[in-house]
Amino acid sequence: xxxxxxxxLAGKRRTPWKQAxxxxxxxxxxxxxxTYLGLVVVLPLTALIVRPWELGLSGVWATLTEERxxxxxxxxxxxxxxxxxxxxxxxxxxxxxxxxxxxxxxxxIDAFVDLPFALPTAVAxxxxxxxxxPNGPLGSLFAQIGIxxxxxxxxxxxxxxxxxxxFVVRTVQPVLQDLDREVEEAAQTLGATNLQRFRLVVLPAVxxxxxxxxxxxxARAVGEYGSVIFxxxxxxxxxxxxPLLIVIKLEQYDYAGAAVxxxxxxxxxxxALLAVNGVQLFLARRGRA
Amino acid sequence: xxxxxxxxxxxxLMLAATLAILGVLIVLPLGVVFQQAFAKGxxxxxxxxxxxxxxxxxxxxxxxxxxxxxxxxxxxxxAAWAVARFEFKGKSLLVTFIDLPFSMSPVVSGLxxxxxxxxxxxxxxxxxxHDVKIIFATSGLVLATVLVTLPFVARELIPLMQxxxxxxxxxxxxxxxxxxxxxxxxxLPNIKWALLxxxxxCNARAMGEFGAVSVVSGxxxxxxxxxxxxxxxxxxxxxFVGAFAAxxxxxxxxxxxxxxxxxxxxxxxxELSAGRRH
Numbered sequence: 309x310x311x312x313x314x315x316x317l318a319g320k321r322r323t324p325w326k327q328a329x330x331x332x333x334x335x336x337x338x339x340x341x342x343t344y345l346g347l348v349v350v351l352p353l354t355a356l357i358v359r360p361w362e363l364g365l366s367g368v369w370a371t372l373t374e375e376r377x378x379x380x381x382x383x384x385x386x387x388x389x390x391x392x393x394x395x396x397x398x399x400x401x402x403x404x405x406x407x408x409x410x411x412x413x414x415x416x417i418d419a420f421v422d423l424p425f426a427l428p429t430a431v432a433x434x435x436x437x438x439x440x441x442p443n444g445p446l447g448s449l450f451a452q453i454g455i456x457x458x459x460x461x462x463x464x465x466x467x468x469x470x471x472x473x474x475f476v477v478r479t480v481q482p483v484l485q486d487l488d489r490e491v492e493e494a495a496q497t498l499g500a501t502n503l504q505r506f507r508l509v510v511l512p513a514v515x516x517x518x519x520x521x522x523x524x525x526x527a528r529a530v531g532e533y534g535s536v537i538f539x540x541x542x543x544x545x546x547x548x549x550x551p552l553l554i555v556i557k558l559e560q561y562d563y564a565g566a567a568v569x570x571x572x573x574x575x576x577x578x579x580a581l582l583a584v585n586g587v588q589l590f591l592a593r594r595g596r597a
Numbered sequence: 598x599x600x601x602x603x604x605x606x607x608x609x610l611m612l613a614a615t616l617a618i619l620g621v622l623i624v625l626p627l628g629v630v631f632q633q634a635f636a637k638g639x640x641x642x643x644x645x646x647x648x649x650x651x652x653x654x655x656x657x658x659x660x661x662x663x664x665x666x667x668x669x670x671x672x673x674x675x676a677a678w679a680v681a682r683f684e685f686k687g688k689s690l691l692v693t694f695i696d697l698p699f700s701m702s703p704v705v706s707g708l709x710x711x712x713x714x715x716x717x718x719x720x721x722x723x724x725x726x727h728d729v730k731i732i733f734a735t736s737g738l739v740l741a742t743v744l745v746t747l748p749f750v751a752r753e754l755i756p757l758m759q760x761x762x763x764x765x766x767x768x769x770x771x772x773x774x775x776x777x778x779x780x781x782x783x784x785l786p787n788i789k790w791a792l793l794x795x796x797x798x799c800n801a802r803a804m805g806e807f808g809a810v811s812v813v814s815g816x817x818x819x820x821x822x823x824x825x826x827x828x829x830x831x832x833x834x835x836x837f838v839g840a841f842a843a844x845x846x847x848x849x850x851x852x853x854x855x856x857x858x859x860x861x862x863x864x865x866x867x868e869l870s871a872g873r874r875h
Contacts, residue, residue, distance in 0.1 A: 329683055331683070333678060334679065337679040348743055356708070402615045405615040419859040420623060427851040429628060429703075429808070434841065435633075438629050446621075474619075497643075550702075551702050570709075
């Protein structure tokens with residue numbers, strides 16, 4: 309239903325962009341919403357979009373192609389991609405167990421999935437560092453087989469695993485819950501093996517949710533700061549994430565340079581999310597065909 | 598609920614794998630916070646928490662949350678009223694802008710305020726002339742927190758109010774109730790649990806926010822350090838027991854949030870937006 313399709317109630321005060329309604333309070337609610345959004349979101353974002361160009365096009369390019377900037381962007385996006393990818397099967401497994409099996413303490417365990425949402429990132433950061441440091445309980449285990457976890461890109465990856473898991477679990481869970489059991493049962497009656505049922509019935513149904521979960525986890529991981537900087541070690545060119553580089557540039561009063569990195573992050577995330585949406589559309593079309 | 602896939606041996610295996618993933622990845626870090634905090638006994642745990650710096654960090658965290666959370670709660674209600682009760686052009690664009698802060702890096706959410714109000718920000722010189730301090734001051738912390746936590750309440754209310762529809766409000770108005778009475782007696786009772794849910798999550802994030810506030814705070818010890826920043830300051834000074842002691846307070850905040858959130862999902866699932874129902 310479009311606004312034009314509905315005749316205005318009284319003819320007075322016609323607003324072409326809004327449908328008439330008997331409910332009051334639109335000007336107040338809308339006015340407050342727009343003012344607040346304008347001041348808190350739009351104005352600051354305008355600064356982020358405009359300020360990099362103080363450097364001129366060549367200056368922006370020079371900043372973007374700094375070795376240190378490139379390395380940090382590569383690390384942030386690469387580690388976020390790998391962590392989100394790892395979280396897809398792990399999240400599916402957790403969601404499956406929580407929706408398909410009944411066991412004592414299930415609801416408590418279910419509640420714990422959200423802990424990374426509720427635990428402040430700095431707390432997670434120092435706790436993960438304590439665990440994966442060379443003398444920590446898991447870090448020492450890894451050290452025995454010659455893998456250094458904390459203070460390397462692997463540490464960044466571990467922190468992003470922690471941050472991203474609930475996104476995948478919580479997007480897949482409702483889909484698994486609503487999945488029509490009869491279709492699965494029909495497949496079983498018709499002689500499908502368990503693997504076939506999973507691959508041909510369950511997986512296509514949860515695939516869109518898995519992809520949304522992946523993109524949510526990825527988007528969060530790209531910009532993550534608090535849980536990463538303690539465990540990363542922050543060595544330039546090696547384990548320095550892009551958000552940290554923004555902080556460093558600000559500390560050197562290089563506002564425009566910091567804005568360049570921030571804007572680049574925003575653009576790359578945006579492009580990645582567009583690509584994910586494209587994959588999802590493709591899957592949806594193929595499913596309908 | 599009976600397990601539909603009957604695979605002998607696989608169910609226990611899946612359960613074991615789930616417990617391993619959640620245990621190692623999620624529960625272990627929580628345990629480590631308390632283990633490290635109490636590593637040198639109870640007295641050593643309490644001592645750093647009674648330092649003036651720690652107390653002022655707790656006070657500042659509470660102040661910042663006490664300003665930002667109500668602002669975003671009022672915004673959330675206003676935005677939900679506009680979006681869920683009226684049809685207008687550009688609605689999806691508006692909702693995109695409301696969601697936008699969720700997809701921004703916390704550091705960028707801090708950076709944008711420095712670009713506006715920092716020493717070399719757009720309004721920096723004017724602020725300096727008039728002796729107003731925003732960056733490296735409480736108001737900067739509030740602005741950064743407000744931006745980061747802006748979507749929480751609106752995100753809970755909009756889908757719920759869209760589900761509920763406007764019938765009850767329309768009935769109240771037809772029966773002669775005024776706009777304010779209708780909101781107070783009809784709308785608010787219908788959305789109160791979802792509002793509480795949103796405020797709860799908003800508050801947890803506001804008190805625990807680190808990246809955005811660290812950019813605007815300048816970490817002046819005892820002046821502009823919130824509790825999460827205080828954790829960082831102590832940690833970087835190798836005062837590990839103190840850092841984990843402060844972190845344990847934040848971990849408790851997270852646990853309390855989780856408990857209330859879970860209770861709301863169990864008891865009032867019908868009155869939360871569909872995605873929150875268990």
